[in-house]
Amino acid sequence: NAGVMQNPRHLVRRRGQEARLRCSPMKGHSHVYWYRQLPEEGLKFMVYLQKENIIDESGMPKERFSAEFPKEGPSILRIQQVVRGDSAAYFCASSPIEGAETEAFFGQGTRLTVV
């Protein structure tokens, strides 16, 4: 059973370009979470999705950022018109059920560098 798969592992974008980060949850997991880790900081919650639904996007910047988790295929975190401040590691986690006590399994992250 493969773990949470994120790709690409490293992504370089010029300012103004779009970044697409993909996350395939563990088999049987229907809950996906995205976190952002800035240098020297902990993980900050961005968004929680279930299949075809955004449940909580309270941690998402209001502009340029969007996320989806379609019925088929991976979850996508999309950043439009990237800026230097978007440079960070973006982690995806998945869990089989919802709940504060549920362990989330993390992917290895996508490190986005904006030049």
Place this chain on the structure above:
Amino acid sequence: AQSVTQPDIHITVSEGASLELRCNYSYGATPYLFWYVQSPGQGLQLLLKYFSGDTLVQGIKGFEAEFKRSQSSFNLRKPSVHWSDAAEYFCAVGVSGGFKTIFGAGTRLFVKA
């Protein structure tokens, strides 16, 4: 608002020495508490978790943590550190009734020979 504080940004420990990483949380109800470890360039791996019951919980790799409600703490301990333990450690609290996990800023552990 819920929060997690890890007071130590960096800690250096000699190999074979004991380790304690501090974690304090702020949350009104009974928290769900986690410790994760992140090796360089990797994702996070769960070390242990506390939901209820015995306040001393055992985890993987010889780690343990003790929940102290009166101090709002959940410190991570290991009696004898190995060089392979060098990593970043994150304390986290799960919000009851919700699904967001709030992470601390992390403590980076260095192990010297």
